[in-house]
Structures are given as C-alpha cells and as structure tokens.
Amino acid sequence: MTTAPTAPFLPWNRPSLGPEEEAEVLDTLRSGWLTAGPKATRFEQEVRDALGAEDAFAVSSCTAALHLALLAAGIRPGEEVITPSLTFCAAPNAIVQAGGTPVFAEIDPVTYNLDPAAAGEAITPQTRAIVVMHYGGQPCDLVAFRKLADEHGLLLIEDAAHALHARRDGARAGSVGDLAVFSFYANKVMTTGEGGMIAGRSDLVQKARLLGRHGIDTSVWQRHGARSTADYEVMVPGLKYTMPDITAAVGLQQFRKLPDFTARRAQIAAAYDRSLAGLPGLRLPTVLEGVRHGWFLYPVLIDPVRSRTRDTVADTLREVHGIGTSVHFKPVHQLGTYRHVECHLPVTDHIAARQLSLPCYPAMSSTDVQRVIDALHAVWS
Ligand SMILES: Cc1ncc(COP(=O)(O)O)c(C=O)c1O
Structure with a gap:
C-alpha cells in the first residue's frame, strides 16, 4: 500500500x-x-x-x-x-x-x-x-x-x-x-x-x-x-x-527576465549535480566545456535494475512523494505515423528508454529542490 x-x-x-x-x-x-x-x-x-x-x-x-x-x-x-x-x-x-x-x-x-x-x-x-x-x-x-x-x-x-x-x-x-x-x-x-x-x-x-x-x-x-x-x-x-x-x-x-531565469535553473541543476551524484544506475547530465546550458530540462538516465526502472521511479515520485516528472522524448520513429520510416537508432532507443526529466524551473523554492533530492534518495535507499 x-x-x-x-x-x-x-x-x-x-x-x-x-x-x-x-x-x-x-x-x-x-x-x-x-x-x-x-x-x-x-x-x-x-x-x-x-x-x-x-x-x-x-x-x-x-x-x-x-x-x-x-x-x-x-x-x-x-x-x-x-x-x-x-x-x-x-x-x-x-x-x-x-x-x-x-x-x-x-x-x-x-x-x-x-x-x-x-x-x-x-x-x-x-x-x-x-x-x-x-x-x-x-x-x-x-x-x-x-x-x-x-x-x-x-x-x-x-x-x-x-x-x-x-x-x-x-x-x-x-x-x-x-x-x-x-x-x-x-x-x-x-x-x-x-x-x-x-x-x-x-x-x-x-x-x-x-x-x-x-x-x-x-x-x-x-x-x-x-x-x-x-x-x-x-x-x-x-x-x-x-x-x-x-x-x-x-x-x-x-x-x-530570461537571464535570471537561466541563472536560477543553473543553480537547481548544480544542486542536483552535487546531491544526486553517485546513486547507482543514475546518470546525471554532462555539460560540455564552453557551453552555457539553458537548463530547460534536467535529464537523468535510469538504468533498469530489477523493479527499479525509469517508469517505476516516475510512478513512485508521483504517487508516494507528490512530485511530477516528464519524459523527453518518446522517439519520433516509434510514433504511429513514423513507424514505417527506415532507421537504425540504437543510441536513441537506449537513451529514450532510460530518460527522465526532473523538475528544474525558476518557480521552484529551495525547499522544493531539496524535496526532489530527498525523494530520489528515498527511492534509491
Ligand atoms: C524541440 C521542440 N521543438 C518544437 C516544439 C513545439 O513548440 P510549440 O509548442 O511552441 O509549437 C517543442 C515543444 O515542446 C519542442 O520541444
């Protein structure tokens, strides 16, 4: 229950x-x-x-x-x-x-x-x-x-x-x-x-x-x-x-307001980077040298292990912790009208099966950010 x-x-x-x-x-x-x-x-x-x-x-x-x-x-x-x-x-x-x-x-x-x-x-x-x-x-x-x-x-x-x-x-x-x-x-x-x-x-x-x-x-x-x-x-x-x-x-x-919005998004991303690093099977985003990231998404990858998959993590965050997440994206070549398009995209398929977007937006308070971090630690405990 x-x-x-x-x-x-x-x-x-x-x-x-x-x-x-x-x-x-x-x-x-x-x-x-x-x-x-x-x-x-x-x-x-x-x-x-x-x-x-x-x-x-x-x-x-x-x-x-x-x-x-x-x-x-x-x-x-x-x-x-x-x-x-x-x-x-x-x-x-x-x-x-x-x-x-x-x-x-x-x-x-x-x-x-x-x-x-x-x-x-x-x-x-x-x-x-x-x-x-x-x-x-x-x-x-x-x-x-x-x-x-x-x-x-x-x-x-x-x-x-x-x-x-x-x-x-x-x-x-x-x-x-x-x-x-x-x-x-x-x-x-x-x-x-x-x-x-x-x-x-x-x-x-x-x-x-x-x-x-x-x-x-x-x-x-x-x-x-x-x-x-x-x-x-x-x-x-x-x-x-x-x-x-x-x-x-x-x-x-x-x-x-966009520069301030971006700065706040970057702060939230940095808090996730610091606090979520090391959770096994959780891959955090990599920012390349020379990039100012816009942080529209904070995308993590979740390796499926036994009962913990991207979808079970999303369900637990929503149902147990009251936290919304999103998925970006269901790849277009897997969507109805595009399924006939010939392509071989193993990297796309691998990433898409594991990707989850955590909340990362300027309207979040520090308490909200900590709540997401604590919830993920609880899911991994
Ligand atoms: C990469 C990308 N391109 C285009 C769009 C479409 O944007 P709009 O809803 O403004 O038409 C989206 C919307 O989510 C998107 O993520």
Missing part, C-alpha cells in the same frame, strides 16, 4: 509570471490594439538584436515557426531533411507538411543532440536541409553542423525551442543556422502561453513573414493603423501564424 503525499503536488513545470507581465498585458488591453502590432514588432527586434540575427518574425508557436521555416526553405516533394528522432514531433511533422521526407539520424550519447558524423552519413543527393535540435538547452555542435551544411549546400535550421539563452563556443544557440526557431509554450524557458519566433537570414525570414501573414505583403498594423490604407495584395497562398500583441506583451517582460 502506498501512503499519499502530505505536501502539495510539485509539478514537473510551472511558469514564472509576475506583476510586470500583468501590467504589460493590461497596457495592451487598454491600448485598443490586440493583434500583431507594435509590441510584437518590439519583441521581434529585441530577440533579433540579442541573437545578432538579420531578422526575426514573432509567430503563434514554434510549430508554426518550423512550418514556415521549411516552407521558406522551399523544400520540394521527395527532398529529404535530416533530423534527430529524440525530439518533439513538431519538426518531423513540419517537414512532412512542407512536402519533405524526414530522415532520422543518430544522436550523440553524451549530449543526446544530433551527431554531426551520423548526419553526414545520412546525406544523399536528395538531402535539402538539416534540422538540428538543442536537447534540453545544451546547444549541439553548431560549428560542425555549419561546416557540414556549407560543404553539401544544405540549409541549416536550428530548432532552438529549448535554448533561447544557451551558448556554445561563444555562439548563441539560434545564431548560426540559416534559420532558427524558438518556443514560448507554457513550459519553456520563457513563455507567452503559446508563441514562437523565427529568426535568421533576412531573405528567408521575409519569405516566412509573407507566408505567415496570408501571403499579404503588409502587416495588419500597417494597413489599419494610423495614417495607413486598407489596400493589400496577396503575393503567395499563405497561412496565418502571427503573434498577437497580448501575447507579445508577456514575451517582452519574460525576455527581460
């Missing part, structure tokens, strides 16, 4: 929102301009400048950003896009929606990021692009991927959904690819509830902007704002993926 936990449930993730976000949203509501307008534009400019990117376009989700990135890349039917399988389904889905074929390549066993050598081996005459992903907030080997893409004339797209504040070897995640996409989903390193951004080469971002605004060549703010005209032209059959100003209002304030 299990004893019900006495402390309130500690979720795997919870956003940190304060009076600053509330005031900025109220200001937007009172301004009379709710949809994509001045705040979305300011948010784009701030992210663009922080990345040193040529251009940025704020959108309704990272999934929308991925779709636009692949459409802007001009993927043609039959063309292949290399991507990891240990990722969220959004990138492979967007590849298919844009008419391409996802090709899953193996990951690095230390960082769980796409392995540049494996991606290189997966290149064929049909390959058009590589979509890398910065797993959990640790950037992939951007120098190697830039070189690989340039050598083969491929587009490099960074799925930086986990990594807006992360760096590797002096380069910020999202600043090296031809395009990069970010997520502001509710559980991400900063949130707007739902939201995303696409940044990178101005020719490609301009295409994405056109496609994400119905194919109309001006913004609604330009058309209906002060001193403007409602005349417009549809240049391509587009979609509607714009970010409203109510959302951008939250983003502007969250972006200001």
Whole structure:
C-alpha cells in the first residue's frame, strides 16, 4: 500500500509570471490594439538584436515557426531533411507538411543532440536541409553542423525551442543556422502561453513573414493603423501564424527576465549535480566545456535494475512523494505515423528508454529542490 503525499503536488513545470507581465498585458488591453502590432514588432527586434540575427518574425508557436521555416526553405516533394528522432514531433511533422521526407539520424550519447558524423552519413543527393535540435538547452555542435551544411549546400535550421539563452563556443544557440526557431509554450524557458519566433537570414525570414501573414505583403498594423490604407495584395497562398500583441506583451517582460531565469535553473541543476551524484544506475547530465546550458530540462538516465526502472521511479515520485516528472522524448520513429520510416537508432532507443526529466524551473523554492533530492534518495535507499 502506498501512503499519499502530505505536501502539495510539485509539478514537473510551472511558469514564472509576475506583476510586470500583468501590467504589460493590461497596457495592451487598454491600448485598443490586440493583434500583431507594435509590441510584437518590439519583441521581434529585441530577440533579433540579442541573437545578432538579420531578422526575426514573432509567430503563434514554434510549430508554426518550423512550418514556415521549411516552407521558406522551399523544400520540394521527395527532398529529404535530416533530423534527430529524440525530439518533439513538431519538426518531423513540419517537414512532412512542407512536402519533405524526414530522415532520422543518430544522436550523440553524451549530449543526446544530433551527431554531426551520423548526419553526414545520412546525406544523399536528395538531402535539402538539416534540422538540428538543442536537447534540453545544451546547444549541439553548431560549428560542425555549419561546416557540414556549407560543404553539401544544405540549409541549416536550428530548432532552438529549448535554448533561447544557451551558448556554445561563444555562439548563441539560434545564431548560426540559416534559420532558427524558438518556443514560448507554457513550459519553456520563457513563455507567452503559446508563441514562437523565427529568426535568421533576412531573405528567408521575409519569405516566412509573407507566408505567415496570408501571403499579404503588409502587416495588419500597417494597413489599419494610423495614417495607413486598407489596400493589400496577396503575393503567395499563405497561412496565418502571427503573434498577437497580448501575447507579445508577456514575451517582452519574460525576455527581460530570461537571464535570471537561466541563472536560477543553473543553480537547481548544480544542486542536483552535487546531491544526486553517485546513486547507482543514475546518470546525471554532462555539460560540455564552453557551453552555457539553458537548463530547460534536467535529464537523468535510469538504468533498469530489477523493479527499479525509469517508469517505476516516475510512478513512485508521483504517487508516494507528490512530485511530477516528464519524459523527453518518446522517439519520433516509434510514433504511429513514423513507424514505417527506415532507421537504425540504437543510441536513441537506449537513451529514450532510460530518460527522465526532473523538475528544474525558476518557480521552484529551495525547499522544493531539496524535496526532489530527498525523494530520489528515498527511492534509491
Ligand atoms: C524541440 C521542440 N521543438 C518544437 C516544439 C513545439 O513548440 P510549440 O509548442 O511552441 O509549437 C517543442 C515543444 O515542446 C519542442 O520541444
């Protein structure tokens, strides 16, 4: 029989929102301009400048950003896009929606990021692009991927959904690819509830902007704002993926807090590193030299021994200790619509069967962090 936990449930993730976000949203509501307008534009400019990117376009989700990135890349039917399988389904889905074929390549066993050598081996005459992903907030080997893409004339797209504040070897995640996409989903390193951004080469971002605004060549703010005209032209059959100003209002304030959020996430990760090291069969994350980790995830691996497996640990943490965890990810090649994709990914399968994400977010108190540590020690005792 299990004893019900006495402390309130500690979720795997919870956003940190304060009076600053509330005031900025109220200001937007009172301004009379709710949809994509001045705040979305300011948010784009701030992210663009922080990345040193040529251009940025704020959108309704990272999934929308991925779709636009692949459409802007001009993927043609039959063309292949290399991507990891240990990722969220959004990138492979967007590849298919844009008419391409996802090709899953193996990951690095230390960082769980796409392995540049494996991606290189997966290149064929049909390959058009590589979509890398910065797993959990640790950037992939951007120098190697830039070189690989340039050598083969491929587009490099960074799925930086986990990594807006992360760096590797002096380069910020999202600043090296031809395009990069970010997520502001509710559980991400900063949130707007739902939201995303696409940044990178101005020719490609301009295409994405056109496609994400119905194919109309001006913004609604330009058309209906002060001193403007409602005349417009549809240049391509587009979609509607714009970010409203109510959302951008939250983003502007969250972006200001991102360095502090990252610092707090790093503190929690350091506490886990110190206190969980040495538990048998528990592998803690490795941070490479020269990396500023974004710590969206604190991913551990649990070797199955007798009755202790990743799933039993997750169940015990939830049911006995009232602590939520998550799994990142069920590999895409094991998901229904992708099961037919031919691939041999033993490292991905090995990591995915053992991976568990512990709570690691700025809204956690020191007591919360200690509670997770104590619970894991209890599970291992
Ligand atoms: C790696 C990755 N890419 C893309 C997405 C999609 O983000 P969004 O929910 O903003 O569309 C996620 C969401 O979890 C993700 O983890």
